Amino acid sequence: MPAPGENLRIDPARLWDSLMEMAKIGPGVAGGNNRQTLTDDDAKGRALFQKWCEAAGMTMGVDTMGNMFATRAGEDPDALPVYMGSHLDTQPTGGKYDGVLGVLGALEAVRTMNDLGIKTKHPIVVVNWTNEEGTRFAPAMLASGVFAGKHTQDFAYDREDHDGKKFGDELKRIGWVGDEQVGARKMHALFELHIEQGPILEAEHKDIGVVTHGQGLRWIECTVTGKESHTGSTPMHMRKNAGRGLALVTELVHEIAMKNQPNAVGAIGHIDVYPNSRNIIPGKVVFTVDMRTHILPKLNAMVAEFMERAPKLCADIGVEFESKIVGQFDPPAFNETCVKAVRSAAERLGYSHMDIVSGAGHDACWINDVAPTAMIMCPCVDGLSHNEAEEISPEWAAAGTDVLLHAVLETAEVVG
Numbered sequence: 337m338p339a340p341g342e343n344l345r346i347d348p349a350r351l352w353d354s355l356m357e358m359a360k361i362g363p364g365v366a367g368g369n370n371r372q373t374l375t376d377d378d379a380k381g382r383a384l385f386q387k388w389c390e391a392a393g394m395t396m397g398v399d400t401m402g403n404m405f406a407t408r409a410g411e412d413p414d415a416l417p418v419y420m421g422s423h424l425d426t427q428p429t430g431g432k433y434d435g436v437l438g439v440l441g442a443l444e445a446v447r448t449m450n451d452l453g454i455k456t457k458h459p460i461v462v463v464n465w466t467n468e469e470g471t472r473f474a475p476a477m478l479a480s481g482v483f484a485g486k487h488t489q490d491f492a493y494d495r496e497d498h499d500g501k502k503f504g505d506e507l508k509r510i511g512w513v514g515d516e517q518v519g520a521r522k523m524h525a526l527f528e529l530h531i532e533q534g535p536i537l538e539a540e541h542k543d544i545g546v547v548t549h550g551q552g553l554r555w556i557e558c559t560v561t562g563k564e565s566h567t568g569s570t571p572m573h574m575r576k577n578a579g580r581g582l583a584l585v586t587e588l589v590h591e592i593a594m595k596n597q598p599n600a601v602g603a604i605g606h607i608d609v610y611p612n613s614r615n616i617i618p619g620k621v622v623f624t625v626d627m628r629t630h631i632l633p634k635l636n637a638m639v640a641e642f643m644e645r646a647p648k649l650c651a652d653i654g655v656e657f658e659s660k661i662v663g664q665f666d667p668p669a670f671n672e673t674c675v676k677a678v679r680s681a682a683e684r685l686g687y688s689h690m691d692i693v694s695g696a697g698h699d700a701c702w703i704n705d706v707a708p709t710a711m712i713m714c715p716c717v718d719g720l721s722h723n724e725a726e727e728i729s730p731e732w733a734a735a736g737t738d739v740l741l742h743a744v745l746e747t748a749e750v751v752g
């Protein structure tokens with residue numbers, strides 16, 4: 337199949353305008369976004385995305401997890417579609433590009449195909465996956481996980497946010513329960529463009545990351561139980577301070593990650609302290625440990641060491657420790673043919689590139705289990721993400737989207 341010509345490029349200004357337009361929905365307090373999944377702002381972002389897709393001549397399908405699929409017809413309607421996309425939901429203090437670049441970059445690729453009257457054998461579908469972030473409703477990549485058969489829909493609908501609202505109820509409330517059975521769609525391939533969310537590409541002065549693998553992830557929700565009592569009048573030897581358990585476990589997670597360098601990370605990002613009163617010793621602390629590496633035996637060993645040592649640390653100070661896995665996936669190795677299409681696209685377009693392992697989890701990590709999948713990354717300033725100051729350059733956005741366009745056209749087979 338002849339590859340698209342190296343002069344075939346997207347419209348960088350149109351892409352950037354769309355990114356800035358979407359960023360106006362669910363603004364953060366410091367220049368980023370707070371467009372959390374299944375909020376009214378998420379609904380507004382979905383509506384704008386649907387409007388743009390329909391203006392680009394695509395037809396929108398929605399499944400029972402709210403996943404959105406905008407289809408551009410192919411010359412062979414029986415050929416399995418080539419999918420491209422990511423997520424529009426953001427962290428509570430998220431950036432403007434995490435996920436959004438992958439969705440709007442895919443839309444820009446279709447707009448460019450329309451401008452040039454490009455026809456493909458395979459239909460092309462632009463995707464917005466529901467709840468990639470997993471911050472309001474754990475786990476992350478929830479809807480792509482249901483699509484890939486990793487979770488049941490009942491499990492997903494039952495997930496509760498901090499206020500006890502259920503995923504299924506919130507999806508219904510915002511009016512985005514679709515009629516398609518989730519997971520029924522079959523894919524010829526899927527490509528996801530995403531910002532790196534780390535410092536490597538910028539430090540190496542590379543425009544494109546050719547993602548060969550992703551890190552595996554374990555989210556362990558821990559509950560440390562002590563005894564609430566007065567911070568002033570309770571003698572030190574009589575205290576059961578759950579906060580100390582959190583401190584010891586936090587340090588343990590860091591120690592295990594550092595012992596397993598390179599290519600291992602660990603931290604605790606979510607913490608709820610009860611009753612969280614200045615003059616009451618914490619009686620209970622609930623927190624989530626996030627451990628990752630792209631080496632599966634190492635990941636399993638890190639978790640095993642944690643599960644062996646954490647309960648003892650807590651018992652030694654007289655507090656109880658319980659834990660449960662609330663999110664997990666093994667390290668994905670992406671499809672070699674799709675990865676090659678990404679790499680050759682970068683070469684053809686003259687963009688500097690390097691192979692890279694994705695540090696963050698992405699919907700592509702789950703879809704990789706049900707269809708040939710690959711990812712394209714662009715740098716981000718100082719490697720910063722999951723922070724309102726997240727920034728990329730218009731040039732980086734355009735380069736990544738050019739590569740996405742070429743890889744998708746090569747895979748979807750241009751026929752005219």
Ligand code: HGY
Pocket residue numbers: 468469470476477695696697698
């Ligand atoms: O947690 C992750 O890696 C992704 O950003 N949800």
Ligand code: MN
Pocket residue numbers: 423434435468530698
């Ligand atoms: Mn993301």
Ligand code: MN
Pocket residue numbers: 427434469722
């Ligand atoms: Mn994210």
